[in-house]
Amino acid sequence: DAGVIQSPRHEVTEMGQEVTLRCKPISGHDYLFWYRQTMMRGLELLIYFNNNVPIDDSGMPEDRFSAKMPNASFSTLKIQPSEPRDSAVYFCASSLGYTQYFGPGTRLTVL
């Protein structure tokens, strides 16, 4: 298995632009998680899905952030409009049991 796949690996954009991050979980996994990691705040859970249904989005910072999971093999995290404070590494992870398998992350820089 190729593991969790994220794209793009790096994204540089200007403040106010829309950013879409993509994730393909491991086939057969029924949970999908989106995290944000920064030096100041560490690893933060933004939202997670079970069987494509959002379960807990309490970690989503504000209405500028939205996530979807239209099917079992694809999820997106969208930021609109983006702000410099959104700069971070965004990880997607999937799981079947308790252990989560993380993707390589998307490093987002908002200028």
Place this chain on the structure above:
Amino acid sequence: GESVGLHLPTLSVQEGDNSIINCAYSNSASDYFIWYKQESGKGPQFIIDIRSNMDKRQGQRVTVLLNKTVKHLSLQIAATQPGDSAVYFCAEANAGKSTFGDGTTLTVKP
């Protein structure tokens, strides 16, 4: 609320020595405890886990100890190698969701 924390943000050890990374947790109802390793530029990767009804589990060069009385979790790495340099996270898992601690940065000196 739930929280998982690590006692020390950084740990420096000599190559060949044993390393012990500690973690305190607050949710006594957690089902599983998991240690992850995050190398620079990568996502966290599973190292070892332990079910809440166990107090010790061993892997290859790693051992996890769970003390439910004081809500303490530790990761022991035997004969630490340069490749062990990374950030280590403990996490407590319940019903599919995990709560991660702040992480301990392990540096191995040659």
